[in-house]
Amino acid sequence: MESLYDQDLAYIHAAGFGGLAQGAAPEIVRLLKSAAIPVRGIVDAGCGAGTLAARLVEAGFEVTGIDSSADLLAIARTAVPGARFVNASIYDADVPPCEAMVALGEPLTYHSEEADADSLVQSVFRRASGILPAGGMLIFDVIETGEPTLAGRAWASGEDWAVLVHTSEDQAARTLVRSIETFRRVGQLYRRGRAIHRIRVFDTGELAGALAACGFAVETAQAYGSQRLAPRRRAFFCTRR
Ligand SMILES: C[S@@+](CC[C@H](N)C(=O)[O-])C[C@H]1O[C@@H](n2cnc3c(N)ncnc32)[C@H](O)[C@@H]1O
Structure with missing residues (x-):
């Protein structure tokens, strides 16, 4: 399994790039607390250094963090002893039963040159659809097509x-x-x-169509509550029908 965040980049990510997870956490907790069903177990896919996992554990949820970076998980395990962490790729991890899955900060966008990114991401939607009960939530964000260029x-x-x-x-x-x-x-x-x-950069309409085909009601926004996203980022809030 390829780790995109080795030792020093993991350290830098944890030290300097926790702002999105800190800012988005209150809205994610609010959404999960007011979901159509009681949410207990949450999978934090691409959990990184555990910033969101910490807020979810504090809010009383049972959290399993999954990440392909062993170095980021080492930081997360120390920071959030109350969560369980699994070193695996989202695309082949055993996902435990849960009522919500979250992939914050674009984990679904990283793909090798030879990968079929669209199929892989759709496989996550299908798996989430099979695991989540009716009323369960899938929350994630990606980079979308359009302007301005991100170059x-x-x-x-x-x-x-x-x-x-x-x-x-x-x-x-x-x-x-x-x-x-x-x-x-x-x-x-x-x-x-x-x-x-x-x-991989995604077309918002195509992703929404793929999610609907997997049985999700979909809303999107360019923010998590008061936490605005960077240009061309799009958050998806999906409820299993
Ligand atoms: C920009 S970081 C976001 C981390 C964290 N969610 C946050 O918001 O601070 C992206 C994370 O996704 C993870 N990641 C990327 N592709 C992954 C995959 N296929 N499976 C598991 N984790 C992945 C990276 O290792 C990294 O921790």
Whole structure:
């Protein structure tokens, strides 16, 4: 299984990129507490460093986090001892019985060059449909097609790390490639690392159609409550019929 977040990128993600999960957690908790059925078990797919899992455990849910990065899970296990964590890909993990599944921060968008991303994501919808009882919820977000282009350069830094990201976009192929360069202080020096993330961009209408065909009622938004999403991100709030 390919890990997209190895040691230093996992550290940087945990240190500097928890804002979306922190900001989205109150709305996700609110939705799950007011779902059509009592929600007890939640699968946090692509849970990363466990930021959302921590808020869900605090709210009284039983949480299973699934992530393909062993380094992010090591951080999550320390931060959230009350959750269970599984190191696996969403696409072949054993998903336990649950009343809700969440994939926050675009976990469904990462795909290798040779993967059939659309089929894989639809297989997640079918599995969720089979596992969730009527009234259960599937909540996730993706990057959608359209403008503005996401191509460009960006950087961020913290006390002992920095990250540079160069993104290229092929709108016709619906793909983004992020070339990521990391710098993390180790002793007196900075260790340099690299990662490439290949990202699938989705058509919102097509995803909504695929979800409806799997038995979900679908709403979408560009925010989780008061937490606005970045440009061209789309959150899906799906209820099993
Ligand atoms: C941008 S991070 C979001 C992490 C977390 N949900 C949050 O909002 O902070 C994307 C996460 O998805 C995970 N991921 C990507 N593809 C995955 C897959 N096929 N199976 C499991 N996890 C995956 C990555 O390892 C990473 O932790």
